[in-house]
Amino acid sequence: MTELREFDPALAVLVWAAVVAVLTLLGAGVVTLAGLLTGKLSLTYGRLGTSIGELFAFSPARVWALAVLTWREAVRRRVLLVFVVFAVLFMFGSWFLNGVETRTDLLVPRFVQFVLKTIGYLLFPVSLLLACWGLPEDIRRRSLHTVVTKPVRRGEVVVGRILGYAGVMTFALLIMATIGYGWIDRSVKQIDPDARLVSRVPVFGDLRFRGSRGEPMNQGINVGDIWTYRSYVTGQTQARAIFTFEGLGENAFSTVRTAEGEEVKRLILESSFEAFRTLKGDMTRGTLVQYTFVNPKTGLRVDDPDPFPIEEFQKNVHFVPRELTVYEPDADGGEGAYKTYDILEDLIADEADVAFPDPFAPDAVKTVKMRNVMQIEVGTPDRSQYLGVGQADLFVRLADRSFASGYFKAVAGIWLMNLLVITLGVTAGSFVKGPVATVLLLSLFLVGLGRTREFLDELVTTFASGSWDGGGPVESIVRLIQHMNPITDFDPGPGVTLMKAVDSVFMGGLVAVSRVIPDFTPFALGRFPAEGFDVPFVDGLLPAIATVLAFLIPCLVVGHLALRFRELEAK
Amino acid sequence: MSTETADPVVAPAEDAPETVAAENVIEIRNLTKIYRDFWGRKKVRALNSLSLDVRKGEVFGLLGPNGSGKTTTLKLLLGLLFPTDGEIRIFGKTATDVSKNDRIGYLPEESYLYRFLNAEETLDFYGRLFNLPARQRRKRRDELIDLVKLSHARKRPLKEYSKGMTRRIGIAQALINDPEVVFLDEPTSGLDPNGRADMKAIITDLKERGKTVVVCSHLLAEIEDICDRVAILGNGELQLLGSVEDLLRSKNQTQITAETLPPEAISEIESVVARYSSNGVAVANPRRTLEEVFLATGRMSEARPGRRFVDGDNPLDVDAAAATEDGSADPAGH
Numbered sequence: 001m002t003e004l005r006e007f008d009p010a011l012a013v014l015v016w017a018a019v020v021a022v023l024t025l026l027g028a029g030v031v032t033l034a035g036l037l038t039g040k041l042s043l044t045y046g047r048l049g050t051s052i053g054e055l056f057a058f059s060p061a062r063v064w065a066l067a068v069l070t071w072r073e074a075v076r077r078r079v080l081l082v083f084v085v086f087a088v089l090f091m092f093g094s095w096f097l098n099g100v101e102t103r104t105d106l107l108v109p110r111f112v113q114f115v116l117k118t119i120g121y122l123l124f125p126v127s128l129l130l131a132c133w134g135l136p137e138d139i140r141r142r143s144l145h146t147v148v149t150k151p152v153r154r155g156e157v158v159v160g161r162i163l164g165y166a167g168v169m170t171f172a173l174l175i176m177a178t179i180g181y182g183w184i185d186r187s188v189k190q191i192d193p194d195a196r197l198v199s200r201v202p203v204f205g206d207l208r209f210r211g212s213r214g215e216p217m218n219q220g221i222n223v224g225d226i227w228t229y230r231s232y233v234t235g236q237t238q239a240r241a242i243f244t245f246e247g248l249g250e251n252a253f254s255t256v257r258t259a260e261g262e263e264v265k266r267l268i269l270e271s272s273f274e275a276f277r278t279l280k281g282d283m284t285r286g287t288l289v290q291y292t293f294v295n296p297k298t299g300l301r302v303d304d305p306d307p308f309p310i311e312e313f314q315k316n317v318h319f320v321p322r323e324l325t326v327y328e329p330d331a332d333g334g335e336g337a338y339k340t341y342d343i344l345e346d347l348i349a350d351e352a353d354v355a356f357p358d359p360f361a362p363d364a365v366k367t368v369k370m371r372n373v374m375q376i377e378v379g380t381p382d383r384s385q386y387l388g389v390g391q392a393d394l395f396v397r398l399a400d401r402s403f404a405s406g407y408f409k410a411v412a413g414i415w416l417m418n419l420l421v422i423t424l425g426v427t428a429g430s431f432v433k434g435p436v437a438t439v440l441l442l443s444l445f446l447v448g449l450g451r452t453r454e455f456l457d458e459l460v461t462t463f464a465s466g467s468w469d470g471g472g473p474v475e476s477i478v479r480l481i482q483h484m485n486p487i488t489d490f491d492p493g494p495g496v497t498l499m500k501a502v503d504s505v506f507m508g509g510l511v512a513v514s515r516v517i518p519d520f521t522p523f524a525l526g527r528f529p530a531e532g533f534d535v536p537f538v539d540g541l542l543p544a545i546a547t548v549l550a551f552l553i554p555c556l557v558v559g560h561l562a563l564r565f566r567e568l569e570a571k
Numbered sequence: 572m573s574t575e576t577a578d579p580v581v582a583p584a585e586d587a588p589e590t591v592a593a594e595n596v597i598e599i600r601n602l603t604k605i606y607r608d609f610w611g612r613k614k615v616r617a618l619n620s621l622s623l624d625v626r627k628g629e630v631f632g633l634l635g636p637n638g639s640g641k642t643t644t645l646k647l648l649l650g651l652l653f654p655t656d657g658e659i660r661i662f663g664k665t666a667t668d669v670s671k672n673d674r675i676g677y678l679p680e681e682s683y684l685y686r687f688l689n690a691e692e693t694l695d696f697y698g699r700l701f702n703l704p705a706r707q708r709r710k711r712r713d714e715l716i717d718l719v720k721l722s723h724a725r726k727r728p729l730k731e732y733s734k735g736m737t738r739r740i741g742i743a744q745a746l747i748n749d750p751e752v753v754f755l756d757e758p759t760s761g762l763d764p765n766g767r768a769d770m771k772a773i774i775t776d777l778k779e780r781g782k783t784v785v786v787c788s789h790l791l792a793e794i795e796d797i798c799d800r801v802a803i804l805g806n807g808e809l810q811l812l813g814s815v816e817d818l819l820r821s822k823n824q825t826q827i828t829a830e831t832l833p834p835e836a837i838s839e840i841e842s843v844v845a846r847y848s849s850n851g852v853a854v855a856n857p858r859r860t861l862e863e864v865f866l867a868t869g870r871m872s873e874a875r876p877g878r879r880f881v882d883g884d885n886p887l888d889v890d891a892a893a894a895t896e897d898g899s900a901d902p903a904g905h
Contacts, residue, residue, distance in 0.1 A: 146697070
């Protein structure tokens with residue numbers, strides 16, 4: 001199941017501003033030092049001021065001219081031959097993909113990933129090489145001289161190059177993505193003519209648990225699985241997995257067609273729970289799943305009148321009518337009666353304070369104000385059976401969107417990644433030669449995508465939380481010399497204060513530098529359409545857009561200044 | 572003339588009349604350029620305390636042998652290099668001020684153009700960089716293609732052009748904005764005699780239209796008849812600055828030019844001249860070439876490092892005087 005990372009735009013802007021501020025200060029320090037060493041401080045700052053002023057005097061017409069030039073250059077150098085490679089791959093790709101699986105739902109992810117990965121792998125080197133070599137070659141061949149001796153701001157060259165290469169890349173991507181879409185559709189239809197590709201739109205909930213005696217828990221019980229993604233609730237006890245869904249309204253009910261051909265509104269719950277059986281039980285069916293809908297504000301609880309057996313390793317889609325009619329034995333003074341509840345009216349609270357166990361303090365509870373909220377408790381009435389539940393095992397499925405929606409949003413992810421590569425490549429090319437720019441960018445890509453990225457993220461988190469065992473470089477050296485272990489505290493004193501202050505500055509700089517290394521992980525959106533989901537905007541596409549925007553403006557400034565302060569004819 | 576150095580033969584800039592200074596479109600003061608390596612160590616002093624002015628409407632020749640610093644000067648003027656010391660003003664603005672580029676044109680040494688474009692696209696592209704409206708771009712493009720005689724190849728990519736054709740499209744792009752000052756680096760390089768004649772005609776036309784042209788070349792004969800003034804650089808220093816007319820005129824000889832004369836008339840003239848000159852008379856063309864001036868400048872600089880010649884001083888005259896004193900051969904080489 002797709003794992004989502006929460007994205008907080010406000011926090012992202014704050015971190016960005018802080019990092020840009022730190023790097024600007026560092027840059028100002030370097031410029032000042034260089035100015036002092038050469039004795040040309042005022043001249044340097046004067047030129048810097050003029051250069052920054054030029055950033056606000058860009059001419060769109062000149063930028064466009066440079067972009068068109070870049071486009072022509074790339075096209076006439078036969079960059080679009082990449083299509084030939086693409087066509088060859090697709091001509092023979094189906095040989096290796098068809099026939100391995102017979103189930104359409106397992107084949108579709110293969111097709112989608114094949115198309116998106118092929119496009120990504122073909123486009124990345126094209127973008128990388130074009131961007132890293134374009135400007136340095138322009139400088140080496142001195143064709144740039146005839147440009148910068150016209151009233152062209154150096155930054156216009158940078159923007160023009162970025163736009164031109166982005167244009168080429170966009171054109172190639174659109175053609176390949178459209179062909180790829182047609183190929184997926186045709187391939188799926190060949191296997192199953194009735195198959196309908198869609199993009200599911202899920203609303204995931206927050207998960208917590210209740211133990212078998214009704215006590216709140218962060219986790220269910222462990223049945224011995226090494227993989228701890230799912231934890232288990234015991235059957236026929238008070239144990240429940242409790243999902244809290246927010247933001248549910250009229251849109252939570254989708255139109256579905258019944259067997260009789262009637263169109264009705266249903267709450268669609270899709271699940272992928274796992275069963276752990278301690279005895280065979282009823283061998284004719286899977287372990288039953290019982291939903292209970294709870295209004296967190298009023299405390300009203302309504303059992304789903306239609307428990308269903310799990311089909312493991314499949315998507316379990318459960319349709320719940322908007323109006324639930326249930327038999328309540330205690331109603332009407334104990335005589336029992338059928339009562340009808342409207343999910344939207346009676347079970348979804350406009351606003352409610354929902355209590356969650358605090359993950360950092362087992363006995364504490366934190367209360368969160370939520371809107372349009374409903375809880376769904378998941379349990380099993382089967383005695384001595386266990387139901388395995390993970391965070392993404394249950395979601396409310398909103399009205400499906402077309403497959404093209406998720407597919408082309410994933411393509412947008414590829415586009416954004418290549419735009420970032422082009423931006424970084426052109427910027428690097430403004431101050432180093434082509435081969436160096438290529439190696440630099442490849443390194444950034446590898447660091448920004450792999451485990452090093454995880455290490456950097458961990459570094460930032462650890463530093464921010466102040467739990468850095470052993471301290472920074474100075475403290476580490478002192479501990480090494482004094483044979484101190486990493487957790488023994490120093491005796492307070494001015495030396496220790498100074499040491500920690502120096503380390504804080506160093507580590508802060510390291511964190512800032514780590515933030516400069518782009519995070520390429522948000523661009524991998526292909527997993528969404530591959531698994532049949534639409535790409536969410538806030539937690540899917542927005543982080544990718546934000547990453548590109550975060551680098552676009554600083555790169556433009558750096559590229560402009562690098563070309564402005566660089567002697568293009570330097571020997 | 573307006574130069575500023577410590578050399579007594581050069582008039583200091585402060586002494587130059589203000590009215591003359593106002594006519595200058597380019598002012599260079601104590602310009603020094605030292606190339607350094609990656610570690611900041613001095614590699615070569617390409618230019619040493621150069622001071623000179625270029626006046627509005629003149630064709631100014633920047634001459635010198637390879638490595639003399641003329642191309643470095645040009646690139647400093649264009650902002651492609653930054654001076655180690657000294658100051659440059661073009662239209663009163665610094666060399667790195669982009670706004671000055673609206674009024675200048677530049678033909679680089681090798682016509683470093685985009686070889687995948689054709690002539691029309693090239694001129695259209697550079698026209699766009701000046702934000703020229705589409706109609707004006709088309710008009711300028713057609714005019715310039717006709718001017719440089721490339722109408723037959725206007726659709727061909729530049730990579731298929733000969734060197735001469737590339738120079739022609741190079742000069743066309745330099746003129747796309749109808750500039751007030753044109754910098755031409757080796758404009759006749761790679762051109763055939765017809766091309767050279769065309770190039771000279773273009774430069775002459777520019778001068779007639781009141782444009783200022785700075786020509787950088789080592790092909791002295793090519794530009795001596797188009798330059799108003801020249802500066803000769805050697806080893807990064809100004810060695811000579813003056814008007815071509817003054818430099819090429821031989822002051823210690825008199826030339827009489829007339830229609831073809833009968834032998835008796837020549838004999839009579841010779842006898843008259845003999846009364847006033849003990850060295851007799853030579854019936855020949857006494858005019859010397861710029862190349863002679865250039866070579867004599869080099870000789871004089873070697874004999875006396877740091878010596879500079881400005882308006883009124885001619886190394887050939889000094890050379891000739893010295894030769895007369897020691898009785899050696901004709902200094903002009905005749």
